[in-house]
Amino acid sequence: GAGVSQSPRYKVAKRGQDVALRCDPISGHVSLFWYQQALGQGPEFLTYFQNEAQLDKSGLPSDRFFAERPEGSVSTLKIQRTQQEDSAVYLCASSPGDWGVDTQYFGPGTRLTVL
Amino acid sequence: SQQGEEDPQALSIQEGENATMNCSYKTSINNLQWYRQNSGRGLVHLILIRSNEREKHSGRLRVTLDTSKKSSSLLITASRAADTASYFCATGPNTGTASKLTFGTGTRL
Numbered sequence: 001g002a003g004v005s006q007s008p009r010y011k012v013a014k015r016g017q018d019v020a021l022r023c024d025p026i027s028g029h030v031s032l033f034w035y036q037q038a039l040g041q042g043p044e045f046l047t048y049f050q051n052e053a054q055l056d057k058s059g060l061p062s063d064r065f066f067a068e069r070p071e072g073s074v075s076t077l078k079i080q081r082t083q084q085e086d087s088a089v090y091l092c093a094s095s096p097g098d099w100g101v102d103t104q105y106f107g108p109g110t111r112l113t114v115l
Numbered sequence: 116s117q118q119g120e121e122d123p124q125a126l127s128i129q130e131g132e133n134a135t136m137n138c139s140y141k142t143s144i145n146n147l148q149w150y151r152q153n154s155g156r157g158l159v160h161l162i163l164i165r166s167n168e169r170e171k172h173s174g175r176l177r178v179t180l181d182t183s184k185k186s187s188s189l190l191i192t193a194s195r196a197a198d199t200a201s202y203f204c205a206t207g208p209n210t211g212t213a214s215k216l217t218f219g220t221g222t223r224l
Contacts, residue, residue, distance in 0.1 A: 004157070033215060042203050042218030043158070056215065091157060103148070104216060106157040 002026070004107035006092050012113045013082045021077045021110045025094030032075050033104060034067055035091040043091055049075060082114045121204060121222040128224070134191045136222040138204030139184075146207045147180055147187050148216065151200045158203070161189075191224075199224060 005024045013019050025032050031050055035043035036059075045059040051072040060067070064083075069075040079086055089109040095102035122137045140147070146165045150158040164171045164180045164187070171178045177190040191198055201223050205216040 035216075035218075042205075042221050043216075045215040045217065048215055059215070093158075103160050103163060105160065106150075108157040 004092055004094055004105050006090075006107040006110050008110060009108060010111050010113075012115065014115055015082060015084060017082055018078065018080045019082055019112065021079075021090050021112070023075045023077070023092030023094075023107060025073060025075070025092070026096075026105055027073075029094035029096050029105075030072075031095040031097065031102065031104075032069055033093045033095075034075070034077050035093065036061075037089040037091055037109070039088070046077070046090075079112075082112075084114050087112055087114045121202070121219045123222060124220070125223045128194055130194060130196055132194055134194050134198070134224055136189050136202055136224070138187045138189070138219050140187075140204070140206050140217075140219070141185065142206075142208065144182070144206040144208060145214070147178075148205045148207070149176075149178060149187075149189050150203045150205060150218075152203065152221075153200045161202075194224075 007022045033048050034046040036046055037043040047060055047067045048056040049069040052069050064080045066078045089111050091106055091109045093104040093106045095104045120139055128134050144166055146163055148163045149161045151161055152158050162173045162176055162178050164178050166182055175192045180187045201221045203218050203221045205218045207214050
Protein backbone atom coordinates (compact mmCIF):
# COMPACT_ATOMS: atom_id res chain seq x y z
CA GLY A 1 0.00 0.00 0.00
CA ALA A 2 0.92 3.64 -0.13
CA GLY A 3 3.47 4.92 2.33
CA VAL A 4 3.65 8.25 4.09
CA SER A 5 3.61 11.13 1.64
CA GLN A 6 4.62 14.73 2.19
CA SER A 7 4.13 17.87 0.15
CA PRO A 8 5.70 19.93 -1.10
CA ARG A 9 9.00 18.07 -1.39
CA TYR A 10 10.90 21.35 -1.63
CA LYS A 11 9.93 24.79 -0.40
CA VAL A 12 11.85 28.04 -0.69
CA ALA A 13 10.57 30.90 1.42
CA LYS A 14 11.73 34.43 2.00
CA ARG A 15 12.46 35.33 5.61
CA GLY A 16 9.25 36.42 7.27
CA GLN A 17 6.90 34.38 5.08
CA ASP A 18 4.53 31.77 6.48
CA VAL A 19 4.74 28.19 5.19
CA ALA A 20 2.52 25.12 5.51
CA LEU A 21 3.84 21.59 5.16
CA ARG A 22 1.48 18.68 4.62
CA CYS A 23 1.73 15.06 5.72
CA ASP A 24 -0.49 12.20 4.55
CA PRO A 25 0.11 9.25 6.89
CA ILE A 26 -0.50 5.62 6.09
CA SER A 27 -4.25 5.02 6.14
CA GLY A 28 -5.48 3.90 9.54
CA HIS A 29 -2.35 4.83 11.45
CA VAL A 30 -3.23 6.26 14.83
CA SER A 31 0.03 7.97 15.69
CA LEU A 32 1.70 10.77 13.73
CA PHE A 33 5.03 12.43 14.45
CA TRP A 34 6.88 15.45 13.07
CA TYR A 35 10.67 15.68 13.17
CA GLN A 36 13.13 18.35 12.06
CA GLN A 37 16.45 17.32 10.53
CA ALA A 38 19.21 19.89 10.15
CA LEU A 39 21.96 19.28 7.62
CA GLY A 40 24.34 16.58 8.78
CA GLN A 41 22.34 15.80 11.93
CA GLY A 42 19.87 13.19 13.03
CA PRO A 43 16.17 14.03 13.13
CA GLU A 44 14.86 15.80 16.22
CA PHE A 45 11.35 15.38 17.55
CA LEU A 46 8.90 18.25 17.17
CA THR A 47 5.41 17.00 18.02
CA TYR A 48 3.16 13.92 18.29
CA PHE A 49 -0.52 13.28 17.57
CA GLN A 50 -2.69 10.39 18.65
CA ASN A 51 -5.60 10.58 16.23
CA GLU A 52 -6.58 14.27 16.34
CA ALA A 53 -5.16 14.94 19.79
CA GLN A 54 -1.77 16.63 20.03
CA LEU A 55 -0.31 14.81 23.02
CA ASP A 56 3.23 16.12 22.94
CA LYS A 57 4.51 19.36 21.47
CA SER A 58 7.57 19.66 23.63
CA GLY A 59 9.94 19.74 20.65
CA LEU A 60 8.42 22.71 18.86
CA PRO A 61 11.22 25.30 18.94
CA SER A 62 9.05 28.39 19.27
CA ASP A 63 5.48 29.64 19.16
CA ARG A 64 5.98 30.30 15.46
CA PHE A 65 5.57 26.55 14.92
CA PHE A 66 2.08 25.12 14.93
CA ALA A 67 0.79 21.68 13.97
CA GLU A 68 -2.68 20.27 13.55
CA ARG A 69 -4.42 17.05 12.59
CA PRO A 70 -8.09 18.02 12.73
CA GLU A 71 -9.67 14.78 11.47
CA GLY A 72 -7.07 12.37 12.74
CA SER A 73 -5.46 11.66 9.40
CA VAL A 74 -3.75 14.42 7.35
CA SER A 75 -1.53 16.75 9.35
CA THR A 76 -0.17 20.20 8.62
CA LEU A 77 2.90 21.81 10.15
CA LYS A 78 2.78 25.57 9.89
CA ILE A 79 5.70 27.88 10.45
CA GLN A 80 4.95 31.56 10.78
CA ARG A 81 7.41 34.37 10.05
CA THR A 82 10.09 31.97 8.89
CA GLN A 83 13.69 32.58 9.92
CA GLN A 84 16.89 31.32 8.35
CA GLU A 85 17.43 28.90 11.23
CA ASP A 86 14.20 27.16 10.24
CA SER A 87 15.93 25.82 7.13
CA ALA A 88 15.91 22.04 7.48
CA VAL A 89 14.20 18.89 6.27
CA TYR A 90 10.88 18.31 8.00
CA LEU A 91 10.01 14.64 8.32
CA CYS A 92 6.63 13.14 9.10
CA ALA A 93 6.20 9.61 10.43
CA SER A 94 3.20 7.49 11.30
CA SER A 95 2.74 4.30 13.27
CA PRO A 96 -0.21 1.94 13.58
CA GLY A 97 -0.90 1.96 17.29
CA ASP A 98 -0.97 4.20 20.30
CA TRP A 99 0.59 1.93 22.86
CA GLY A 100 4.01 0.51 23.36
CA VAL A 101 6.63 -0.19 20.78
CA ASP A 102 5.78 0.49 17.19
CA THR A 103 7.83 0.96 14.08
CA GLN A 104 7.56 4.48 12.72
CA TYR A 105 7.20 4.81 8.94
CA PHE A 106 8.74 7.96 7.55
CA GLY A 107 7.83 10.09 4.58
CA PRO A 108 10.43 11.52 2.17
CA GLY A 109 10.44 14.87 3.94
CA THR A 110 10.02 18.48 2.91
CA ARG A 111 13.24 20.42 2.43
CA LEU A 112 12.62 24.00 3.56
CA THR A 113 15.08 26.71 2.59
CA VAL A 114 14.59 30.17 4.06
CA LEU A 115 16.42 32.94 2.24
CA SER B 116 18.89 17.37 21.65
CA GLN B 117 20.44 14.17 20.34
CA GLN B 118 20.16 11.15 22.61
CA GLY B 119 23.41 9.59 21.62
CA GLU B 120 26.20 9.29 19.21
CA GLU B 121 27.13 6.91 16.45
CA ASP B 122 30.69 5.85 15.97
CA PRO B 123 32.38 6.22 13.57
CA GLN B 124 30.95 9.34 11.97
CA ALA B 125 32.01 8.03 8.56
CA LEU B 126 33.06 4.61 7.34
CA SER B 127 34.49 3.60 3.98
CA ILE B 128 34.78 -0.06 3.01
CA GLN B 129 35.04 -2.28 -0.04
CA GLU B 130 32.11 -4.26 -1.40
CA GLY B 131 31.97 -7.63 0.26
CA GLU B 132 33.49 -6.44 3.52
CA ASN B 133 31.58 -6.23 6.77
CA ALA B 134 30.63 -2.86 8.22
CA THR B 135 30.21 -2.27 11.95
CA MET B 136 28.84 0.88 13.47
CA ASN B 137 28.20 1.64 17.11
CA CYS B 138 25.68 3.71 18.98
CA SER B 139 25.76 4.99 22.54
CA TYR B 140 22.82 6.51 24.36
CA LYS B 141 22.22 8.22 27.66
CA THR B 142 18.91 7.35 29.29
CA SER B 143 16.84 4.26 30.08
CA ILE B 144 15.13 2.90 27.00
CA ASN B 145 12.27 0.64 25.98
CA ASN B 146 13.73 -0.19 22.58
CA LEU B 147 16.43 0.79 20.14
CA GLN B 148 15.92 0.99 16.39
CA TRP B 149 18.23 1.39 13.44
CA TYR B 150 17.27 3.40 10.37
CA ARG B 151 18.90 3.96 7.00
CA GLN B 152 18.68 7.20 5.04
CA ASN B 153 19.68 7.53 1.41
CA SER B 154 20.05 10.98 -0.12
CA GLY B 155 16.72 12.14 -1.44
CA ARG B 156 14.76 9.51 0.43
CA GLY B 157 13.22 9.32 3.86
CA LEU B 158 14.30 7.17 6.73
CA VAL B 159 13.80 3.45 6.25
CA HIS B 160 13.35 1.26 9.30
CA LEU B 161 15.85 -1.61 9.43
CA ILE B 162 15.50 -3.40 12.73
CA LEU B 163 14.15 -2.96 16.25
CA ILE B 164 15.60 -4.53 19.38
CA ARG B 165 13.81 -4.39 22.70
CA SER B 166 15.54 -3.61 25.97
CA ASN B 167 15.23 -7.21 27.17
CA GLU B 168 16.91 -8.59 24.04
CA ARG B 169 20.66 -8.87 23.52
CA GLU B 170 20.96 -9.73 19.84
CA LYS B 171 18.77 -9.75 16.78
CA HIS B 172 19.27 -10.74 13.14
CA SER B 173 17.53 -9.70 9.95
CA GLY B 174 19.03 -10.87 6.67
CA ARG B 175 22.54 -9.41 6.46
CA LEU B 176 21.97 -7.27 9.54
CA ARG B 177 22.94 -8.16 13.09
CA VAL B 178 22.19 -5.86 16.00
CA THR B 179 23.43 -6.19 19.55
CA LEU B 180 22.30 -4.28 22.61
CA ASP B 181 24.13 -3.88 25.92
CA THR B 182 21.89 -1.96 28.28
CA SER B 183 24.50 -1.99 31.05
CA LYS B 184 26.85 -0.04 28.80
CA LYS B 185 24.03 1.86 27.07
CA SER B 186 25.36 0.86 23.69
CA SER B 187 24.34 -0.96 20.53
CA SER B 188 26.09 -2.09 17.39
CA LEU B 189 24.90 -2.71 13.85
CA LEU B 190 26.79 -5.16 11.68
CA ILE B 191 26.16 -5.33 7.95
CA THR B 192 27.74 -8.41 6.44
CA ALA B 193 28.94 -8.74 2.84
CA SER B 194 28.26 -5.10 2.09
CA ARG B 195 27.02 -3.94 -1.30
CA ALA B 196 27.20 -0.63 -3.12
CA ALA B 197 23.48 -0.23 -2.44
CA ASP B 198 24.24 -0.15 1.31
CA THR B 199 25.79 3.30 0.84
CA ALA B 200 23.71 5.55 3.10
CA SER B 201 23.63 7.20 6.50
CA TYR B 202 22.67 4.95 9.38
CA PHE B 203 20.98 6.24 12.53
CA CYS B 204 20.18 4.61 15.80
CA ALA B 205 17.07 5.83 17.58
CA THR B 206 15.82 5.10 21.06
CA GLY B 207 12.30 4.90 22.41
CA PRO B 208 11.95 5.94 26.06
CA ASN B 209 10.73 3.67 28.80
CA THR B 210 7.05 4.63 28.74
CA GLY B 211 3.90 2.73 27.94
CA THR B 212 2.49 4.97 25.25
CA ALA B 213 3.60 5.47 21.69
CA SER B 214 6.63 7.59 21.99
CA LYS B 215 8.92 9.89 20.13
CA LEU B 216 12.21 8.56 18.89
CA THR B 217 15.47 10.21 19.88
CA PHE B 218 18.06 9.87 17.13
CA GLY B 219 21.81 9.78 17.20
CA THR B 220 24.04 11.78 14.92
CA GLY B 221 24.47 9.07 12.29
CA THR B 222 27.21 7.13 10.54
CA ARG B 223 27.85 7.73 6.85
CA LEU B 224 28.70 4.47 5.14
